[in-house]
Amino acid sequence: MSQTASDRMSPEERRVGATLASIFGLRMLGLFLILPVFAVYAETLPGGDDLTMVGLALGAYGLTQACLQLAFGAASDRFGRKPVIVFGLVLFALGSMVAAMATDMHMMIAGRVLQGAGAISAAVTALAADLTREQHRTKVMAMIGASIGLVFAGSLVLSPALYAWIGMSGIFWLTAVLALLAIAVLLTVVPAAPPVPRATGRILDVLLDPQLMRLNFGVFCLHLMQTAMWVLVPSALVATGNLPLAEHWKVYLPAVLVSFLFMVPAVIMAEKHGRMKLVFNLSIGLLLLVQLGLYLFGSGLMPLALWLTLFFVAFNILEATQPSWISRVAPASSKGTALGIYNTLQSIGLFLGGALGGYIAKHYGAGMVNLFCSALAVFWLLAAAGMVAPALRGRTTATAS
Helix, strand or coil, X not given: CHHHHHHCCCHHHHHHHHHHHHHHHHXXXXXXXXXXXXXXXXXXXXXXXCHHHHHHHHHHHHHHHHHHHHHHHHHHHHHCHHHHHHHHHHHHHHHHHHHHCCCCHHHHHHHHHHHHCCCCHHHHHHHXXXXXXXXXXXXXXXXXXXXXHHHHHHHHHHHHHHHHHHHHXXXXXHHHHHHHHHHHHHHHXXXXXXXXXXXXXXXXXXXXXXXXXXXXXXXXXXXXXXXXXXXXXXXXXXXXXXXXHHHCHHHHHHHHHHHHHHHHXXXXXHHHCCCHHHHHHHHHHHHHXXXXXXXXXXXXXXXXXXXXXXXXXXXXXXXXXXXXXXXHHCCHHHHHHHHHHHHHHHHHHHHHHHHHHHHHHHHHCHHHHHHHHHHHHHHHHHHHCCCCCCCCCCCCCCCCX
């Protein structure tokens, strides 16, 4: 049956998924490695005793990402995916070098700003969409999302050891090398992309598309909730879980690995059985459950481990399905632009999640952060109710469930 052949990923599609996931992973590893140890290192720099400067150094990356994702996505529609990705990785490597040589917090912030200027997420996901068939796109996005989850968990394990071995400067130099290695992988392993139809649509049309607006709101909510959670989770694991900071990986790593066991069948259900909207809405509902669970039963090591595992289940499913959905809904000539807007909202969510999470926790208590995120999940569910799942190529009708 021809259906059997179409249901299988081709060797080239598997290679695309693996190589683009590795590019994402190499770049994200360089970012995640600094998170567990940066605040400690900052105290050794002039100005590092100012928590506002420390927060700005961490958040500057997300802010410049938010400003430039759309520009990089639109540029990839006009000039091709690979040249834009290479340019972004070069900027990221240069920013890493500046941060490695930083002698004070101002120079460190400049390096982080330059790192964030390499806003390649939209171009990479657009390239993945160009090189895969629609019925396999979510699988490829899942591979990319899984690489991010694995790299995040791995960085929590590696970071303290690397910091003790090569220091923060060495970690930033390693980040630069990883970015350059990602360029080599892109140019030598990733297949040549098909010609991209020259962008002809208006950005305003992409911005105001009702389906794309819902998806953009969704990724904003997802990453705002994610960052807001990480304002609270480490201290909660220490305070109520009695788990030292150096051992937090013992919770994070199993949570991420277990979540993959649930993500794979969910992606198969969404793609192969046409249940995209059902899987999507159930995942948002699971996020709501996690936030309420953290508010009501968020004390102790085992409850925290449970809620974190469920969070990663929902997060990884949504990370896989949303970019795939965007790439199907967006016009072929504006795919990079649409993904640029999507990644802009993602970066804004990351930035605001940390800022709002910290502000709400400081003035109203940690529980209010979970209630705020719960309310956000409710609004997201209401917005998602009006979405229409895209039909796969070759199917005659779209399923709404």
